[in-house]
Amino acid sequence: MTQRIEVLEDIFKANNSQALLNCSRLEKAGIFSLNLMASPGAGKTSLIEQTILGLKGKTRVAVIDGDIATSMDADRAEKAGATAVQINTGGECHLDAFMIRNALDRLDLSAIDILLIENVGNLVCPSAFRLGAHQNVLVASTPEGHDKPYKYPGMYQGVDVLIINKIDLLPYINFDMQFFAQGVEILNPRIRTFLTSCSTGEGIQSWIDWILHQKKSFSAV
Amino acid sequence: MTQRIEVLEDIFKANNSQALLNCSRLEKAGIFSLNLMASPGAGKTSLIEQTILGLKGKTRVAVIDGDIATSMDADRAEKAGATAVQINTGGECHLDAFMIRNALDRLDLSAIDILLIENVGNLVCPSAFRLGAHQNVLVASTPEGHDKPYKYPGMYQGVDVLIINKIDLLPYINFDMQFFAQGVEILNPRIRTFLTSCSTGEGIQSWIDWILHQKKSFSAV
Numbered sequence: 094m095t096q097r098i099e100v101l102e103d104i105f106k107a108n109n110s111q112a113l114l115n116c117s118r119l120e121k122a123g124i125f126s127l128n129l130m131a132s133p134g135a136g137k138t139s140l141i142e143q144t145i146l147g148l149k150g151k152t153r154v155a156v157i158d159g160d161i162a163t164s165m166d167a168d169r170a171e172k173a174g175a176t177a178v179q180i181n182t183g184g185e186c187h188l189d190a191f192m193i194r195n196a197l198d199r200l201d202l203s204a205i206d207i208l209l210i211e212n213v214g215n216l217v218c219p220s221a222f223r224l225g226a227h228q229n230v231l232v233a234s235t236p237e238g239h240d241k242p243y244k245y246p247g248m249y250q251g252v253d254v255l256i257i258n259k260i261d262l263l264p265y266i267n268f269d270m271q272f273f274a275q276g277v278e279i280l281n282p283r284i285r286t287f288l289t290s291c292s293t294g295e296g297i298q299s300w301i302d303w304i305l306h307q308k309k310s311f312s313a314v
Numbered sequence: 315m316t317q318r319i320e321v322l323e324d325i326f327k328a329n330n331s332q333a334l335l336n337c338s339r340l341e342k343a344g345i346f347s348l349n350l351m352a353s354p355g356a357g358k359t360s361l362i363e364q365t366i367l368g369l370k371g372k373t374r375v376a377v378i379d380g381d382i383a384t385s386m387d388a389d390r391a392e393k394a395g396a397t398a399v400q401i402n403t404g405g406e407c408h409l410d411a412f413m414i415r416n417a418l419d420r421l422d423l424s425a426i427d428i429l430l431i432e433n434v435g436n437l438v439c440p441s442a443f444r445l446g447a448h449q450n451v452l453v454a455s456t457p458e459g460h461d462k463p464y465k466y467p468g469m470y471q472g473v474d475v476l477i478i479n480k481i482d483l484l485p486y487i488n489f490d491m492q493f494f495a496q497g498v499e500i501l502n503p504r505i506r507t508f509l510t511s512c513s514t515g516e517g518i519q520s521w522i523d524w525i526l527h528q529k530k531s532f533s534a535v
Contacts, residue, residue, distance in 0.1 A: 100321050131353045133437045133466060134458025161438065163464050182470060186438035186465055201477070214465070216354045217382065217407035236457035236480065237355025241366060245354060245383050259457065266485050267513070292488070298473065 108222055111190035115197065115225025122202040125308040126210065127189075128226035130248065132241075133214030136258040138166045139291035140300075141209050145173040147301035149160040152206040152308060157196045157214045159188040166211055168243065175209075176200065187218040190225055207308055216245040219255045220252075234259040242276030247278045254287070256300065261290040326334065329344035329443055330437035332411035336418065336446025346529040347431065349409075353462075354435030356455040357479040359387045359510035362430050363520075366394040368522035373427040375530060378417045380434045387432055395482070396430075397421065408439040411446055428529055437466040440484040441473075448532065455480040460490045463497030470501045477521065482511040 119126050131137045141156060148154050156170040156177040167179035178196045180188065189293055193210065212219040231252040235239060236259060242249040249255075256276060263270075277284060287303070289296035339474055340347050352358045362377060369375050377391040377398040388400035399417045401409065414431065432439040452473040454462060457480060463470045470476075476498060484491075498505060508524070510517035 117319065131457075132435070133462055134353060134455075160465055162467050163461075164462055165464060184438075186436070213438065214353070214401065214528065215407070215436060215438055217405075217434065218439065221405075234355075234457065236455065237353075240384075240386055241354055243386060244381055246383050262486060265483060 101195045103143070106219065108190045110221040111194055112225040114184060114192050115190055118197060118202075119208065119225065119227070122205070123312060124202060124205050124208050125210040125311045126226040127228050127254075127265035128210045128212060128219075128224050128302070129228050129232060130216075130219045130252070131214060132216050132234070133210075134212070135237065137211050137214070137232050138169055140232055140256065140289065141166075141170055141175075142173040143212055143291050143294070144209060144301065144304065145170060145175045147297060148207065149174055151153075151205060151305065154207045154209065155200055155205040156186075157193065157208065157210045159192070159211055161185075161213060164198055170209075172212075176205070180212045182213060186213055186214050186215050187222050188224060189222045190244045194223045194308050203276070207304065216241070216248050217253050220248040220292075228253045228307070228309065230254040230256060232256045232258050235262050236266055239273040240276075242280055244272060246280050249277060249284075252284065253284045254288055256287045256305045258291060260288050260295060261293045269307045318427070320454055321375070326442065329411045332415055333436045333444040333446040336411055336414050337448070339418060339423075340429065340446065342449070343426070344533060345423060345426050345429050346525075346532045347429040347438075347447040348431060348449050348475075349431045349434045349445050350449050350451045350453060351437075351440045351473070352435060352453035353437050353455070353458055355434070356453045356458065357512050358432050358453050358486050358512050359390055360437070361453055361477065361479060361510065362387075362391055362396075362432055363394040364512050365430060365522065365525065366391060366396045367524065368426065368518060369438045372423060372526065374430045375430065376421055376426040378409075378414065378421075378431045379431065380413070380432055382406075382434060391430075391432075393520045397426070403434060407434055407436050408443050409445055429526065437462070437469050441469040449474045449528070451475040451477060453477045456483050456489045457487055459476045460494035461497075463494060463501055467501050470498060470505075473502070473505065475506045476502075477508045477510055479510050479512060481509050481516060
C-alpha cells in the first residue's frame with residue numbers, strides 16, 4: 094500500500110509541475126482557458142457547441158476534447174466552427190497536464206484567444222488532476238439529481254464555476270434546487286453559478302458574456 | 315511509466331484473486347449477487363429501492379453501497395427494507411474486491427438471499443475492478459445521451475445486463491434509441507437489456523422477475 098501511495102504522489106507532483114508550465118505557456122500566448130468537467134452526459138459537448146456559436150465573430154476559439162474513445166466530440170466542436178484537437182485517453186479516466194501539453198503542440202497558439210478543454214466524463218478522477226487552465230468549470234445536469242454535491246464533494250469543492258444544465262427538464266423530474274444549492278454552498282460558497290439549457294438556449298448568453306468579460310480582464314493584466 | 319504500469323498490474327492481479335474469493339464465499343452462502351454500475355445520477359439508488367420493494371416478502375435482500383462520501387444511499391436502501399452496509403471510499407473512484415470482503419464481514423450472510431452492490435457513480439474505473447458478483451449490471455439513463463456506448467466502450471463491453479432507465483423522459487429529450495442500441499450491439503451483442511422508469515414503475519416487474527429467475531437457476535445448480 095505504501096508503494097502505491099508513493100507512486101501516486103509522484104504522479105500528482107509531476108502533473109502539477111506540468112500544469113504550471115501549461116498555464117504559463119497559455120498566458121504567454123494570451124489564451125484564456127477553461128477546463129470543463131462533468132458526469133457522462135451532463136451536456137459538456139452541447140455547451141461547448143453553444144459557446145462556440147455564441148463567441149463566433151467575437152473571438153477565436155479552440156477546443157481540446159478528451160475522451161476514452163472516438164472523435165465524436167471534436168467533430169461536433171469543429172462542425173460548430175472551432176479548431177479542435179481530440180485526445181483519446183485509451184482507457185484513462187481523466188485528462189492530465191501531459192496530455193494537454195501534447196495537444197497544445199498540435200495547435201497554432203497564435204491563432205487562439207479562448208481554449209475550451211473538455212475533460213473525460215467523470216465526477217471523480219478529473220478533479221485530482223490540474224491541467225493548467227485558468228478556470229475549472231463543473232457542468233452539472235438536473236436529471237443527475239439534487240444529491241450530487243453531497244456525494245461528489247471533491248469535484249464540487251475544487252471548481253471555480255458551476256453550470257446547472259438541462260433546466261428545461263425541471264418540470265418533469267424530482268430535483269430540489271434548494272437542497273442542491275445548500276450542498277454547493279457548504280462545499281464552495283464562492284462558486285460562480287449559471288443556470289442553462291442547451292436545448293432551449295436559456296442562460297447561454299450570460300455564460301458567453303462572462304467568458305468575454307473574463308477574457309477581457311485576463312488580457313488587461 | 316514502466317513502474318506505474320507494473321504497480322497497476324499488481325493491483326489488478328490482487329483484486330482479481332480477492333474477487334474470486336468473494337464469489338466463492340457468496341456461493342457457499344447461497345447468495346446471488348449483482349454489481350450495479352452507472353454514471354452519477356443514472357438512477358442506481360432509485361432502482362435499488364424499487365428492487366427491494368419488488369422483492370419484499372419473496373426473498374431476503376442486502377445492499378452494499380459504495381460512495382465517495384455520505385451514507386445517503388445506504389439510508390435509502392434501509393428505509394426501503396433491506397439490510398445495508400455503506401462503504402465510503404474516501405475519494406477512490408470505484409469499489410474493489412477488498413472493500414467488498416470487508417463489507418461481507420459486516421453482514422450476516424446466512425440471512426441473505428440476494429446481494430445488490432451499488433458501485434461508485436463512474437462510467438470508467440469500476441469496469442476494471444471485478445468484485446466477485448455473479449452478474450455485472452450497467453444502469454444507463456436516457457438524459458445521458460445516445461452516444462455513451464461509443465464513448466465508454468470498456469463499461470458497455472464488460473457487463474452482462476443493461477438497464478436503460480428514465481424512459482419516462484424520452485418525450486422531452488433528444489435520444490436516438492436506434493443509434494444507442496447499435497452501439498451496444500457492436501460492443502456487447504449478448505447483453506440482456508431492460509427498459510425502466512423508476513418514476514412511473516414501467517419495466518420494473520420484468521427486472522424483478524429476471525432476478526428471481528436468476529436466483530432460482532443459481533440455487534438449482
